[in-house]
Amino acid sequence: MKRRDFLYLTGMGATAAMIPGIPVIGRPIDPERMLESVDPALKKQMADVALNAARSQGATYTDVRIGRYLNQFVVTREDKVQNIVNTESYGMGIRVIANGGWGFAATDKLDNDSIAQAAKLAVSIAKENSRLLTEPVQLAPQKGYGEVSWKAPIEKNAFEVPIKEKADLLLGVNAAAMKSGANYITSLLFLVNEQKYFASTDGSYIDQDIHRIWPAFFITTIDQASGKFETRNSLSTPIGMGYEYLNARPQDKIQSVTSLYKGRYDMLEDAKAAGAQAGEKLKAKSVEPGKYDLILDPSHLWLTIHESVGHPSELDRVLGYEANFAGTSFLTLDKWQSKNFNFGSKLVNIVADKTQVGSLGAVGYDDEGVRCGQWDIIKDGVLVNYQAIRDQAHILGLNASQGCCYADNWSSVQFQRMPNVSLQPGKEKKSPDDLIKGVEKGIFIVGDGSFSIDQQRYNFQFGGQLFYEIKNGKIVGMLRDVAYQSNTQEFWNSCVGIADANDYRLGGSFFDGKGQPSQSSAVSHGSSTARFNGVNVINTSRKI
Amino acid sequence: MTLLTKDEAFALLKKVLAYSKAEECEVNLSGTNSSNIRYARNAVSTSGSISQYQLVVQSAYGKKSGVATINEFDDVSLEKVVRRSEELAQLAPENPEYVSILGPQTYAEPKTFVPATAAITPKMRADLVAESLQVAKDAKAIAAGFLEDNNGFSAMMNSKGLFAYNTSTDTKFSVTVRTEDGKGSGYAIRGYNDITKFNAKEATRIATEKAVKSAAAKGIEPGKYTVILESAAAAVLMERIFFGLDARQADEGRSFLSKAGGGTKLGEKLVDERVNVYSDPLNTDLPTSTWNGDGRPQERVTWIEKGVIKNLSYSRYWAEKKGVKAVPGPDAAIMEGGTKTLEELIAGTKKGILVTKLWYIRDVDPQTLLLTGLTRDGTFYIENGKIQYPIKNFRFNESPIIMLNNLEELGKVERTVSTESNQNYLLPPMKIRDFTFSSLSDAV
Numbered sequence: 004m005k006r007r008d009f010l011y012l013t014g015m016g017a018t019a020a021m022i023p024g025i026p027v028i029g030r031p032i033d034p035e036r037m038l039e040s041v042d043p044a045l046k047k048q049m050a051d052v053a054l055n056a057a058r059s060q061g062a063t064y065t066d067v068r069i070g071r072y073l074n075q076f077v078v079t080r081e082d083k084v085q086n087i088v089n090t091e092s093y094g095m096g097i098r099v100i101a102n103g104g105w106g107f108a109a110t111d112k113l114d115n116d117s118i119a120q121a122a123k124l125a126v127s128i129a130k131e132n133s134r135l136l137t138e139p140v141q142l143a144p145q146k147g148y149g150e151v152s153w154k155a156p157i158e159k160n161a162f163e164v165p166i167k168e169k170a171d172l173l174l175g176v177n178a179a180a181m182k183s184g185a186n187y188i189t190s191l192l193f194l195v196n197e198q199k200y201f202a203s204t205d206g207s208y209i210d211q212d213i214h215r216i217w218p219a220f221f222i223t224t225i226d227q228a229s230g231k232f233e234t235r236n237s238l239s240t241p242i243g244m245g246y247e248y249l250n251a252r253p254q255d256k257i258q259s260v261t262s263l264y265k266g267r268y269d270m271l272e273d274a275k276a277a278g279a280q281a282g283e284k285l286k287a288k289s290v291e292p293g294k295y296d297l298i299l300d301p302s303h304l305w306l307t308i309h310e311s312v313g314h315p316s317e318l319d320r321v322l323g324y325e326a327n328f329a330g331t332s333f334l335t336l337d338k339w340q341s342k343n344f345n346f347g348s349k350l351v352n353i354v355a356d357k358t359q360v361g362s363l364g365a366v367g368y369d370d371e372g373v374r375c376g377q378w379d380i381i382k383d384g385v386l387v388n389y390q391a392i393r394d395q396a397h398i399l400g401l402n403a404s405q406g407c408c409y410a411d412n413w414s415s416v417q418f419q420r421m422p423n424v425s426l427q428p429g430k431e432k433k434s435p436d437d438l439i440k441g442v443e444k445g446i447f448i449v450g451d452g453s454f455s456i457d458q459q460r461y462n463f464q465f466g467g468q469l470f471y472e473i474k475n476g477k478i479v480g481m482l483r484d485v486a487y488q489s490n491t492q493e494f495w496n497s498c499v500g501i502a503d504a505n506d507y508r509l510g511g512s513f514f515d516g517k518g519q520p521s522q523s524s525a526v527s528h529g530s531s532t533a534r535f536n537g538v539n540v541i542n543t544s545r546k547i
Numbered sequence: 548m549t550l551l552t553k554d555e556a557f558a559l560l561k562k563v564l565a566y567s568k569a570e571e572c573e574v575n576l577s578g579t580n581s582s583n584i585r586y587a588r589n590a591v592s593t594s595g596s597i598s599q600y601q602l603v604v605q606s607a608y609g610k611k612s613g614v615a616t617i618n619e620f621d622d623v624s625l626e627k628v629v630r631r632s633e634e635l636a637q638l639a640p641e642n643p644e645y646v647s648i649l650g651p652q653t654y655a656e657p658k659t660f661v662p663a664t665a666a667i668t669p670k671m672r673a674d675l676v677a678e679s680l681q682v683a684k685d686a687k688a689i690a691a692g693f694l695e696d697n698n699g700f701s702a703m704m705n706s707k708g709l710f711a712y713n714t715s716t717d718t719k720f721s722v723t724v725r726t727e728d729g730k731g732s733g734y735a736i737r738g739y740n741d742i743t744k745f746n747a748k749e750a751t752r753i754a755t756e757k758a759v760k761s762a763a764a765k766g767i768e769p770g771k772y773t774v775i776l777e778s779a780a781a782a783v784l785m786e787r788i789f790f791g792l793d794a795r796q797a798d799e800g801r802s803f804l805s806k807a808g809g810g811t812k813l814g815e816k817l818v819d820e821r822v823n824v825y826s827d828p829l830n831t832d833l834p835t836s837t838w839n840g841d842g843r844p845q846e847r848v849t850w851i852e853k854g855v856i857k858n859l860s861y862s863r864y865w866a867e868k869k870g871v872k873a874v875p876g877p878d879a880a881i882m883e884g885g886t887k888t889l890e891e892l893i894a895g896t897k898k899g900i901l902v903t904k905l906w907y908i909r910d911v912d913p914q915t916l917l918l919t920g921l922t923r924d925g926t927f928y929i930e931n932g933k934i935q936y937p938i939k940n941f942r943f944n945e946s947p948i949i950m951l952n953n954l955e956e957l958g959k960v961e962r963t964v965s966t967e968s969n970q971n972y973l974l975p976p977m978k979i980r981d982f983t984f985s986s987l988s989d990a991v
Contacts, residue, residue, distance in 0.1 A: 083642065083643055083644065084640045084642065085642065085644065086642075087639065087640075088614075105591075105592070105593055105594070106594060106595075107593060107595035107596075108595060108596050108597070109596075109597045110597075110598070111599055111618055112618075125595075127669065128594050128595065128596065128669050129594075131669045131673050132584065132591040132594050132669075132673055134673070134677075135586065135590055135591040135673060135676060135677055135680065136590045137588070137589060137590040138590075167640075170640060186799075187801065223799075223801045225799075225801060227800060227807075227808065228807065228808060229807055230800070230805060230806055230807030230808065232800060232801045232913075234913070322587075322588065323587055323588050323689065323691060323725070324588065324592055324691070326587060326689075326691035326723045326732075327692050327722060327734075328721075330906075330923075331725075333989070333990070414597045414599075416595050418593065453909050453910060453911045454909055455907045455908070455909045455919045455920055455921070456907060457907070457921045457923070457942075457988040457990035458906055458907075458921075458923055458990050459989070461988050461989045461990050462921065462940075462986060462987070462989070462990065464911075464919050464942060466911060484912075486911060486919075488942065488985065490989070519583070519585055519693040519695075519721075520581075520583060520695060539986075541944070541985060543911045543912050543917055543944065544912070545912065545915040545917050545946055545949065546915065547803060547817075547915045547916070547946060547949060
């Protein structure tokens with residue numbers, strides 16, 4: 004959806020500028036309909052119409068995805084509810100192989116004639132394009148699972164919570180932030196329920212129910228005299244949970260420079276702290292550029308993992324399928340084949356996982372009917388694997404897909420997307436404080452901020468939310484204007500310490516963008532706090 | 548899917564409004580056909596087509612409003628969607644920022660629909676891709692690209708008598724060509740309302756040439772350099788200014804257009820006096836809709852004149868509060884340029900760097916509009932008026948405001964597309980001194 008449509012749909016106007024591009028796919032509906040679902044028997048019937056129609060047109064393989072995608076947004080600023088939006092997107096996408104090539108068509112009209120027509124269009128597109136193939140599509144074998152289902156293990160369906168309760172929570176958060184010094188705050192709850200049905204000519208009929216939630220706020224504090232302003236965003240993460248995410252218990256909190264959250268989130272507490280911290284940032288010392296040892300909190304490190312490990316190990320990028328948009332990758336096949344490419348220090352173990360409970364990427368089966376699992380990408384610092392789907396598995400010598408196929412909507416064609424990719428905790432007993440104690444000159448970074456990386460994933464630059472100067476093993480005060488630049492391989496080789504499993508936390512995003520037309524995918528990245536030595540820090544302050 | 552004509556849309560919307568019992572009701576109706584074809588590794592990878600209709604009804608009682616939607620158009624469904632929006636409005640909390648719907652407006656006749664673009668077939672798409680692939684294959688290079696086309700209509704009507712209707716077509720093409728050894732990469736992007744203006748061979752030839760010429764790049768020290776930004780590279784920086792013209796942000800003190808001590812920089816000179824930026828929905832080279840999503844007419848607006856901020860954009864709520872005209876933000880922007888071609892700009896450069904594309908642009912500091920990102924797909928060192936050799940990509944940290952204060956020269960305006968937002972613009976290539984590159988990248 005285009006930016007303009009988004010602004011109109013949500014009516015947030017200028018406030019939207021403060022919120023990182025939230026795409027809204029779907030049309031508004033009555034909130035009560037959010038609790039309904041479509042009978043799998045009816046979905047099977049519709050899927051069979053498509054499978055049969057495509058087969059009769061000459062398709063040699065067909066898969067059908069019937070998707071009902073539900074979103075709810077509750078958006079407030081300061082003392083008012085700005086918008087409540089409930090959207091539904093319901094329809095069918097049909098993907099076929101004919102004459103050795105892929106074709107895809109989608110329809111939101113789900114009568115038999117419209118389904119058959121869409122199947123026919125998908126086959127005709129596949130045939131038309133087959134003359135432009137260099138080799139036919141080669142699919143890894145996949146057995147049919149018959150009629151199966153999977154549901155995200157949530158405790159409380161957030162769509163069942165009355166809107167008023169949600170609005171009251173956000174208005175309370177806003178009041179707390181304003182009381183502690185914020186001039187402006189926008190807060191929101193973004194709920195997702197994907198009701199997905201997959202059927203294929205392999206004989207699978209898979210019904211899945213996926214839930215995600217993202218509570219967030221964005222604070223600005225202004226020093227009118229100087230005209231300076233600072234922002235502080237929430238330290239929450241989008242997560243694959245129900246409303247229970249917002250019910251933080253004492254064991255879910257980590258006491259640090261500010262409260263940090265493990266598995267559950269206390270929005271009110273974070274907002275109160277954030278209101279004061281935005282003001283503190285205005286008065287903080289501007290960083291002296293140079294080399295620093297960085298201690299990176301998981302609320303920050305997830306994004307560095309995402310950009311510098313998750314993306315370069317996507318096999319479609321490695322092969323060149325994303326060359327025209329997201330880019331290619333420095334992790335070329337020869338580096339993997341050598342079995343000794345030194346990606347990072349020996350401490351660095353990175354695992355791909357589509358099953359991790361509570362993660363954004365967790366599903367039972369991917370969008371081409373493959374049961375999900377986990378595997379190593381970086382083992383003891385060495386590149387050992389990628390992320391692949393059915394038509395790529397043979398390139399890695401695999402006889403099955405790794406289950407990384409995803410489409411963000413029934414109307415989008417599925418393709419290779421990143422699973423949860425996470426840094427494994429350190430094996431030695433070590434806390435974040437233990438890591439800080441050993442640092443002479445360093446910076447402790449909390450929360451994600453500005454991010455940018457090149458198209459082959461070598462050179463990156465990251466900001467954050469909160470920066471604390473470390474001198475001789477102690478945090479001595481807040482810094483501002485901080486960003487660090489590094490090279491992926493150098494950075495991961497400078498990793499000299501990782502806290503143990505007690506500190507392991509998930510971060511993530513609803514908006515990982517890839518593909519043309521661009522699609523958004525939700526993905527989590529876990530880690531414990533980690534230390535990186537001698538990283539180049541720049542000062543981002545300018546005058547205009 | 549055939550698009551509804553103006554008369555058909557009018558009749559349908561009239562019928563929907565007849566069911567309304569709310570104090571205010573506004574109905575939006577749209578239909579789109581979107582198709583695309585994608586290729587990589589010199590072969591087609593994915594391709595698809597989708598058609599969708601949507602009817603959105605907003606009902607309001609005082610400052611309480613509700614929205615409902617449907618994609619079925621029989622009488623029962625139409626009445627149902629109106630009732631549902633009314634029920635939702637009754638349940639909604641009061642929004643103090645709700646502004647009453649607009650009365651009848653006058654709109655200029657838009658120029659956004661080109662029948663040839665609406666008539667593209669899967670065969671034509673495949674033929675265009677075949678032409679593009681042939682250029683790359685002839686040069687023993689590897690192409691990846693994307694062609695998409697959209698045609699659609701949108702209409703709105705409300706209980707105060709406003710009616711608006713528009714049809715539009717749009718096509719976008721981009722291609723990245725890489726040398727077989729992966730050492731060179733070049734890019735081209737094109738966007739048109741009219742597919743007949745598109746030449747797949749020409750665009751792919753340019754990308755191929757850049758790929759071949761950029762191979763085996765040398766690393767030079769990061770630092771401040773004179774740069775020539777091709778229009779596509781300039782677009783991704785300039786649009787951050789266009790997106791940041793909102794008056795409320797500036798009034799609230801949290802924009803690069805806010806002033807120390809309060810107030811905004813409206814009316815102040817912010818950049819070099821050769822900078823002139825405006826939007827005009829009737830520009831024949833960049834036609835856009837003559838009305839925006841809430842029914843306000845889109846007219847020609849001057850945003851920057853001789854370096855001075857002349858207008859800010861307003862939501863209807865903020866304009867009412869401030870007692871000013873509610874000028875909507877631009878759908879596309881036009882920047883005036885000079886007379887020189889890109890080659891002439893290069894010829895007049897003693898030492899500098901030609902930047903053909905910028906990538907992964909992100910805000911670093913909203914206060915100064917400091918951005919970061921990298922060069923990509925062909926960066927070249929210029930000395931004594933000539934391109935000397937390809938250079939490795941750089942990361943930059945630069946603000947477009949600072950950049951436009953370091954303006955050396957503007958070239959001839961051309962239509963281009965932002966690789967970040969997919970928006971179309973009319974922009975010149977520009978020569979800038981002291982552009983800040985902060986580190987090197989090995990990426991090709």
